Amino acid sequence: MTATRTLRIAMNGVTGRMGYRQHLVRSILPIRDAGGVLLPDGTRLQVEPVLVGRDGARLAELAARHDVAEWTTDRDGIIADPATDVVFDASMTSLRVKTLTKALQAGKHVYTEKPTAETLADAVELARLGAQAGVTVGVVHDKLYLPGLVKLRRLVDEGFFGRILSLRGEFGYWVFEGDVQPAQRPSWNYRRADGGSMSTDMYPHWSYVLEGIVGRVTSVTTQTATHVPTRWDERGEPYAATADDAAYGIFTLTTPAGDPVVAQINSSWAVRVHRDELVEFQVDGSHGSAVAGLFGCVVQPRSVTPKAVWNPDLPATEPFRDQWLPVPDNGELENGFKAQWQEFLRDVAAGRPHRYDLLSAARGVQLAELGLRSSAQGRRLDVPEIVL
Incomplete structure (x- = not known):
């Protein structure tokens, strides 16, 4: 019999368009329904999603529709729960720093949409925290997988x-x-x-x-x-x-x-x-x-x-x-979001870093800030290297 390990994933923001369509319906649920991700040693890594958000009625409806056993409006509680292995965030950018900070401080693996913060300073601090947390951290870079x-x-x-x-x-x-x-x-x-x-x-x-x-x-x-x-x-x-x-x-x-x-x-x-x-x-x-x-x-x-x-x-x-x-x-070639989820989950199972981490996300926030500043000032701006 094939050995199976299960990761409990708190999925925050699944009532939004991207969180629902790409991450839940086209990624995590197909992985679950296929029996999980096959690992190099022949074992399977199964996923157990927990739907997280602010609209309880909507979460309950989605859970019933997709045969998901758990949902909650208590974001902090599910992050603190020792049974939670991974925290995923696709909610509003303005709330992301707080969510990811709590998850990293709780020792959870983190996978997140971008931008990771509204300011470069916050994005860099998150990257620093992620590098020190001793967990696997990944940022959605879906287009590279298409x-x-x-x-x-x-x-x-x-x-x-x-x-x-x-x-x-x-x-x-x-x-x-x-x-x-x-x-x-x-x-x-x-x-x-x-x-x-x-x-x-x-x-x-x-x-x-x-x-x-x-x-x-x-x-x-x-x-x-x-x-x-x-x-x-x-x-x-x-x-x-x-x-x-x-x-x-x-x-x-x-x-x-x-x-x-x-x-x-x-x-x-x-x-x-x-x-x-x-x-x-x-x-x-x-x-x-x-x-x-x-x-x-x-x-x-x-x-x-x-x-x-x-x-x-x-x-x-x-x-x-x-x-x-x-x-x-x-x-x-599979759905790009699903393909990256599978790579991230294999990295979690192996205990290794994901190639697209919070520092790569900080560089994206940096480029956006510099782009807006360039337009306001009417000049070319250098992009300095971010050093944690």
Whole structure:
């Protein structure tokens, strides 16, 4: 009979969209229903979720729907409970520092969404506490586990690009104002006082994507904008949008080999999509180029790159998109959130650090702060290394 070990996971914030859909329904429940995570020694690591939040009625309904035995509104109690092994947090960013601090002080393994804090000082203090706690700590870096970026990273590792020259990213879509058609995002996203901001939302993602694919960010230049000044909230009431709904960033990177790379990423909730996916990245190198979304990835090696000729007097007739080659999956690629959960759980079982820790999250908060400061000051800012 296969030996099984069970981890009791307090899942805080599962009534929210991300906590519910990606972490509970598409990650932990499938892992549970499959009998847990298979470990290298042949044993299985089973998971036992406990739903945590402030709305007891909602928690009870979710627990009944998904056959989860436990739920609680007593966050501090479940963290202090000796039977709790892991504390996961996907609640509001403004509450995260307190939750994670209590969990680390209680000696619990921690897995968390980002940003980990509203300020760099708090994020660094959390990283310091996590490094000293003697537990496994992980931060959700889901995009690096999605098929498109897995393929892009594979190309980097195999030397496909030669010397990497640049990266360009486009992210965003039109978020309706809420007056005629309901908005797809909550109203707090557009109020600075409530923690809203395109920069603070997406720059923590771009920090780990750039670092995970190409290299560490060494400087940032950003122009933010609030393109839509008035929006309508969930009650149909108009309100002033005080947070940036777009951020246009230029980053300098340094690869592990020491090569400089220029990256440009546009992020906007006031743009209409004319691309294959809601986010795409193009990496150009001396030996080839690639374009990756969250799922697909295509390449154009130097040896088969057509010679483009500019002629403003005649319309282009070349099928530019047809000149790229798809990168195969070459294996089964699971939901990115589930894949990282499995890696984190294996790290917990082995008693080793997770590769994406609270320090990596602090660098994301740092980049967001510097991006906003760059826009306010109208200048390029260096990104100093964080030393705990």
